[in-house]
Amino acid sequence: MEFTGLHSIFPQGKQPSLFDSPAEWYLKARQSVRKFTVCQLGLSIFSSEKSNKYVAHSYNFFLFPTTFGLMDSEFSFQASSIKFLTHYGFEYSKFLKDGIPYMNEEQKKTLQQHLLTGSWSIRSALDKDRLKVVIEEVTRWVPSAEEGDFMVLHDIKGFQIFDVQLILRQALLDIWTIPTGDQEVTVKKVNPRHRWQLENTSFDLCRKEHVLLSAQGFTNLFQTLVKAKKPLVGHNMMMDLLHLHDKFYKPLPESYEEFKRNIQSLFPILIDTKNVTKAIWKVNNKNLLWKMKCLLYTLWMSPTWP
Amino acid sequence: MEFTGLHSIFPQGKQPSLFDSPAEWYLKARQSVRKFTVCQLGLSIFSSEKSNKYVAHSYNFFLFPTTFGLMDSEFSFQASSIKFLTHYGFEYSKFLKDGIPYMNEEQKKTLQQHLLTGSWSIRSALDKDRLKVVIEEVTRWVPSAEEGDFMVLHDIKGFQIFDVQLILRQALLDIWTIPTGDQEVTVKKVNPRHRWQLENTSFDLCRKEHVLLSAQGFTNLFQTLVKAKKPLVGHNMMMDLLHLHDKFYKPLPESYEEFKRNIQSLFPILIDTKNVTKAIWKVNNKNLLWKMKCLLYTLWMSPTWP
Structure with a gap:
């Protein structure tokens, strides 16, 4: 070492x-x-x-x-x-x-608690700047979108893949997010019942277990x-x-x-x-x-x- | 900044x-x-x-x-x-x-005191290893050398230029050192009277003022x-x-x-x-x-x- x-x-x-x-x-x-x-x-x-x-x-x-x-x-x-x-x-x-x-395990416990509260937030000013742009883009798009419509967010790097999805899902209950390809997240307009179903499938790449595994x-x-x-x-x-x-x-x-x-x-x-x-x-x-x-x-x- | x-x-x-x-x-x-x-x-x-x-x-x-x-x-x-x-x-x-x-000025003062004591020493294990080789080389050469003979030490990097000269001059009173070319120090066998004269010229690149200027x-x-x-x-x-x-x-x-x-x-x-x-x-x-x-x-x- x-x-x-x-x-x-x-x-x-x-x-x-x-x-x-x-x-x-x-x-x-x-x-x-x-x-x-x-x-x-x-x-x-x-x-x-x-x-x-x-x-x-x-x-x-x-x-x-x-x-x-x-x-x-x-x-x-x-x-x-x-x-x-x-x-x-x-x-x-x-x-x-x-x-x-x-x-280490202590840091994992802190991250776990943070994921459980359901109010995700970030420290880095750089990530905040990127997220601000993404949130603006999606909130402008959502009101005019119909169920099933989707849009693609580009240039989402590293752990921003999780940051972006966690924050968007938290703020908007009629969307769903899926990482598609390299540095890309697809946002789909869905109805809240469908959203609830998607959230509880084991295929969701943004589940707590998956986030923890990546961060570890x-x-x-x-x-x-x-x-x-x-x-x-x-x-x-x-x-x-x-x-x-x-x-x-x-x-x-x-x-x-x-x-x-x-x-x-x-x-x-x-x-x-x-x-x-x-x-x-x-x-x-x-x-x-x-x-x-x-x-x-x-x-x-x-x-x-x- | x-x-x-x-x-x-x-x-x-x-x-x-x-x-x-x-x-x-x-x-x-x-x-x-x-x-x-x-x-x-x-x-x-x-x-x-x-x-x-x-x-x-x-x-x-x-x-x-x-x-x-x-x-x-x-x-x-x-x-x-x-x-x-x-x-x-x-x-x-x-x-x-x-x-x-x-x-800063506090660090300069410490370095100054260290230079004045006349017993130069170094902390880095890497520099110690390099110096050990150089000292061995010179101490093997000195006894058989005649006044006026010289040898060249190669691959002396950065502040090692000063380290090597300060340590060699301290240990051996019948030699003189001059930095020659890039990463090179020439060691010359001299008599102690000549050595004293050389040490007190303003041309010596290893004088305290010069060392401090470089380190600053x-x-x-x-x-x-x-x-x-x-x-x-x-x-x-x-x-x-x-x-x-x-x-x-x-x-x-x-x-x-x-x-x-x-x-x-x-x-x-x-x-x-x-x-x-x-x-x-x-x-x-x-x-x-x-x-x-x-x-x-x-x-x-x-x-x-x-």
Whole structure:
């Protein structure tokens, strides 16, 4: 996983240190994880074909927090992390323009409540401007239209597909909306009884379940991984686990014990190849010089190195 | 100016409101200004040619906070602001990869102190890795080199030009460094007396004054504007003034009165075309319908509009 920042700038003496207990380290890291976000996640899925033969499918996901309805979010960028990502050719537009949305369970609950009230509203000024134009267009058309007539709205992007339909249906009880084609919504004049029937079919692409599924985006894949109970393998993956919990499951709890319990129930089998390598060194400790070099390298990479 | 976010997400009831007094509004806006940063600044410089004839030169600056030595910074991004910038075709790589550095007077003071101690150190792990390789290369070469011999270091990017020279000169008293060509530093073996002479010439491109000038980047232009005492013209420019103060002058003070005094001494003549237009409406108040429409538009655009 790549993050927009690793360890936040702490006041002198409060920085993460090699002498922290795991619980102390967790509390410091938690502060950083809540500020920064995941911009990229790589996943290789291994399936066994024959005995001793595995096939790996590798995927690269660019992620961007869901902005939809009243949902907006703020995340921090650390200047030095940007320099790092830039050095390795990170493609910012894939993250900031085309990133896949995601949300955790707390955000999902808020969105659910918002959908249930039946009064949909939006925060973004840009979306408000677009919606204003659409509402004007439809309210001018409706009075002169006959039952069965329809009109097509163009250039409706991303989550605006839901915004436009939710707001129009809320305001006008004698219309029906259907997404048709790319960035297109068809508005049809119907009688209220027919409208009620349409609203209660499972084919409606604007039903609460469908809206939630879209807004959850990458979180759907995370939940599939959790349900499958597959072993999770990573290298130096502690920060990754904190972000997985915070971004796709629940905001990180204050208690380190609770975090451990949650992660263990989400992913019962965790293998960190950094720890595996360390364990091998411990067993095979003849090559002392090599070990010293690795220790020096660890110190050199540590944030407390002068 | 374009920002990475406008108004931060405040707890219910603490959001900026149309009923805030100027001082209340300032305190709320200050919190947002300290979190977000300026990613783009447009400047048109008008000079009078003949009577009634002006020539305008327009510039577009992409800005990115200086990361150099121990300097690093964190800034927030608001997801909805990114959607806005993306919609209008904002080029993220010009901001995040090639942005011009800047710093305010407080950051300059810290950097100055850091340069004076004579023990230069760096925070970024990426720069540390590069430097480690360079130090190894030079320390292997020095013992076998004769006075007058030289070697060339390649692929030294951005502020690494200073990092590399400051660290090498600190560690080895019988060498001299000169930036030669693009991303290149030449290391020359010299005797300590000659070294002392070189260090005290005004031609040295690694002198404290020169390092500071480079690290200040865009702030140099800001200071030129301040010295010139030119009238500053903008549209709806209050947030711009707050960012100018915070990013290029000093962190925003808690007191609104102090902020006003500072801005007035930096830019004695300020013209906000939004206020000019409002004043014209007040004088010419015959067209009441037009005024109502504008008022509604203002409400619609305001963050407290439902």
